Amino acid sequence: MPSPLANRLSAETSPYLLQHAANPVAWQPWDEQALALARQENRPILLSIGYSACHWCHVMAHESFEHAEVAAVMNRLFVNIKVDREERPDLDQIYQTAHQMLTERHGGWPLTMFLAPDGTPFFGGTYFPREPRYGLPGFAELCEKVAEAFRNRRADIETQNAELRRALAGTTPTAAASGPLDAAVLAAAENALARAFDPRHGGFGNAPKFPHPVDLAFLLRRDDAALRQMALTTLTRMSEGGIYDQIGGGFCRYSVDERWEIPHFEKMLYDNGPLLGLCADAWAQTGDALYARVAEQTASWVLREMQAAEGGYYSALDADAEGEEGKYYVWNRSEIERLLSPQELALAARRWGFDGAPNFEGRHWHARVTAPLAADELPLLEAARQKLFAAREQRIRPGRDDKILTGWNALMIEGMAHATRIFGRDEWLASAQRAMDFIRHTLWRDGAPPPGRPKAGQANQPEPRSGEHASPPRERGPGGAGHLLATAKDGRAHLDAYLDDHAFLLAALLELMQAEFRDADLAFAIELADTLLARFEDVQHGGFFFTGHDHETLIHRPKTGHDNATPSGNGIAAFALQRLGHLLGETRYLAAAEKTLLLFWPQMRRAPGGFGSLLRALEEALTPPEIIILRGPAAAMTEWQQALGATPQRLVLALPNGIRGLPAALAKPESDRVNAWVCRGVICLPPTANLGSVTN
Numbered sequence: 001m002p003s004p005l006a007n008r009l010s011a012e013t014s015p016y017l018l019q020h021a022a023n024p025v026a027w028q029p030w031d032e033q034a035l036a037l038a039r040q041e042n043r044p045i046l047l048s049i050g051y052s053a054c055h056w057c058h059v060m061a062h063e064s065f066e067h068a069e070v071a072a073v074m075n076r077l078f079v080n081i082k083v084d085r086e087e088r089p090d091l092d093q094i095y096q097t098a099h100q101m102l103t104e105r106h107g108g109w110p111l112t113m114f115l116a117p118d119g120t121p122f123f124g125g126t127y128f129p130r131e132p133r134y135g136l137p138g139f140a141e142l143c144e145k146v147a148e149a150f151r152n153r154r155a156d157i158e159t160q161n162a163e164l165r166r167a168l169a170g171t172t173p174t175a176a177a178s179g180p181l182d183a184a185v186l187a188a189a190e191n192a193l194a195r196a197f198d199p200r201h202g203g204f205g206n207a208p209k210f211p212h213p214v215d216l217a218f219l220l221r222r223d224d225a226a227l228r229q230m231a232l233t234t235l236t237r238m239s240e241g242g243i244y245d246q247i248g249g250g251f252c253r254y255s256v257d258e259r260w261e262i263p264h265f266e267k268m269l270y271d272n273g274p275l276l277g278l279c280a281d282a283w284a285q286t287g288d289a290l291y292a293r294v295a296e297q298t299a300s301w302v303l304r305e306m307q308a309a310e311g312g313y314y315s316a317l318d319a320d321a322e323g324e325e326g327k328y329y330v331w332n333r334s335e336i337e338r339l340l341s342p343q344e345l346a347l348a349a350r351r352w353g354f355d356g357a358p359n360f361e362g363r364h365w366h367a368r369v370t371a372p373l374a375a376d377e378l379p380l381l382e383a384a385r386q387k388l389f390a391a392r393e394q395r396i397r398p399g400r401d402d403k404i405l406t407g408w409n410a411l412m413i414e415g416m417a418h419a420t421r422i423f424g425r426d427e428w429l430a431s432a433q434r435a436m437d438f439i440r441h442t443l444w445r446d447g448a449p450p451p452g453r454p455k456a457g458q459a460n461q462p463e464p465r466s467g468e469h470a471s472p473p474r475e476r477g478p479g480g481a482g483h484l485l486a487t488a489k490d491g492r493a494h495l496d497a498y499l500d501d502h503a504f505l506l507a508a509l510l511e512l513m514q515a516e517f518r519d520a521d522l523a524f525a526i527e528l529a530d531t532l533l534a535r536f537e538d539v540q541h542g543g544f545f546f547t548g549h550d551h552e553t554l555i556h557r558p559k560t561g562h563d564n565a566t567p568s569g570n571g572i573a574a575f576a577l578q579r580l581g582h583l584l585g586e587t588r589y590l591a592a593a594e595k596t597l598l599l600f601w602p603q604m605r606r607a608p609g610g611f612g613s614l615l616r617a618l619e620e621a622l623t624p625p626e627i628i629i630l631r632g633p634a635a636a637m638t639e640w641q642q643a644l645g646a647t648p649q650r651l652v653l654a655l656p657n658g659i660r661g662l663p664a665a666l667a668k669p670e671s672d673r674v675n676a677w678v679c680r681g682v683i684c685l686p687p688t689a690n691l692g693s694v695t696n
Contacts, residue, residue: 201237404488
């Protein structure tokens with residue numbers, strides 16, 4: 001008989017895992033204790049991966065994981081492990097890829113995988129109902145059949161597992177290009193996006209539609225006005241659609257239709273940071289007030305609902321409220337009529353589609369822009385919006401995932417800092433700096449790396465659990481080796497950070513320093529860059545692994561260049577290292593970026609779609625950014641920074657007099673007036689105090 005297990009999720013930090021801490025399923029976290037038990041008892045593992053804002057994760061939990069009879073079957077047959085894909089993206093990447101290989105279908109969440117005791121999956125799917133429907137078997141029945149196959153067809157499973165491991169290994173690129181990089185792949189990517197573009201509704205492809213901010217940023221940087229217009233059309237349709245919260249600000253994760261009208265209502269931090277920056281860029285290019293309004297409302301939503309008192313940004317808002325998807329966001333006619341004056345009602349109904357048929361489940365209205373607005377109607381519409389917002393604030397709110405993820409925070413910090421540079425909003429800069437300070441003081445550790453996750457087959461680790469730190473943060477000592485952690489909640493920071501965390505944070509620091517230089521940010525950027533090379537670089541082949549060299553040994557170690565819901569860690573690492581290398585004259589950073597581009601170059605040439613982050617790095621590898629260092633009185637620099645703007649191919653650091661200890665490349669002489677040192681490509685010009693000569 002298998003050893004009896006208890007549900008062990010109550011000690012976890014993940015809100016998603018805590019949602020399952022009272023299930024009758026004997027859920028285990030992914031740790032050596034659970035994995036060792038599976039090996040010792042030769043029991044298969046039922047791995048369930050999801051996240052707190054996932055609607056169908058909730059559905060499967062209510063149907064099966066909260067059901068005593070289904071739980072009894074699961075507990076009898078498997079070691080049941082629950083994983084938050086946001087805390088463990090390494091596991092999610094591996095098992096999503098394995099699911100696609102096993103089923104020849106795309107995965108998603110909840111991800112339900114059945115593993116051999118060594119962690120290799122032999123069967124899987126996504127959502128399964130408790131009772132047979134949707135052409136799917138009932139979950140308890142499925143569990144019985146899977147366990148029977150594991151008992152009676154073990155040799156076949158082991159053969160399949162060996163093939164799967166070989167297939168996973170084959171996804172890691174090792175053959176770098178030997179020839180020079182060129183711009184042909186940029187044109188190929190432009191053509192691929194143009195072919196997929198929806199000229200009527202914006203975006204790419206059909207429903208469901210996702211924002212794809214990396215692709216939009218790529219198009220917005222093009223010289224061709226028609227390509228830029230694809231990005232602007234998409235941003236406009238999204239900003240006017242229901243995927244954007246017209247009442248409270250912020251973008252939802254995706255639209256279930258091709259018109260951006262009805263979203264999947266969860267709001268993710270990782271989307272809203274890049275989209276905030278994109279709206280700022282779109283306003284800078286066009287002056288369209290729509291983009292300024294969306295940037296303002298999105299930043300306000302983040303400050304109001306998504307920033308902890310300690311400074312870090314929370315992860316997500318749930319799609320559901322009171323057990324119903326979208327209930328917090330939608331309206332009925334009588335409610336709107338009660339809240340608004342006749343004049344406000346007439347305008348709001350015309351503007352947001354409340355005068356048409358209900359557009360959500362045939363019973364409710366979800367606001368989206370359906371009619372243009374005259375300038376003199378703006379105050380009345382704003383009054384109506386504020387009334388609806390105040391009423392909505394009294395509703396039972398969607399759940400908030402209040403863990404603080406390093407990489408997602410970095411994306412929002414970068415978005416806030418970039419928008420600050422364009423709109424000049426001090427409160428946005430302060431928000432971004434508070435978040436960065438939280439990460440530096442709470443999620444960055446000095447000295448040797450913490451105890452890593454246990455390798456397969458190791459004995460149980462003593463407390464504190466792997467990757468955790470009970471000691472307070474300390475300043476890093478001279479020559480110490482820093483170590484970044486991935487997540488924090490309720491004063492507890494743990495889990496080794498991933499490639500994306502390091503790369504996104506480095507890019508965010510470069511943007512933050514351009515908004516306002518702080519020497520602590522530069523020191524942190526250098527430490528991060530060195531850590532990135534030391535812990536993640538594949539020195540032999542180029543590029544960066546998703547997990548560090550001291551990470552837990554899993555069945556596969558991913559190294560991918562494709563963008564997904566978030567940008568590619570390899571792409572952002574190459575871009576940020578390249579920029580820091582140009583800024584400081586550090587050839588190690590430049591060489592690592594070049595090796596990354598050469599590694600993924602064959603893949604980009606074959607099919608450039610999905611490589612937007614690497615393409616951004618490629619652009620600057622072919623044409624290095626213009627580096628401008630300003631030195632002089634702090635008060636006099638504002639005019640220069642505003643005039644130089646936030647041009648994509650330009651990096652500007654304003655270093656006021658009085659800053660000490662700068663690296664040699666930045667240690668320009670102080671002056672009683674602003675002087676600029678400009679490097680364009682490999683040519684550096686003499687310093688100048690003439691602003692016009694720099695902007696021309």
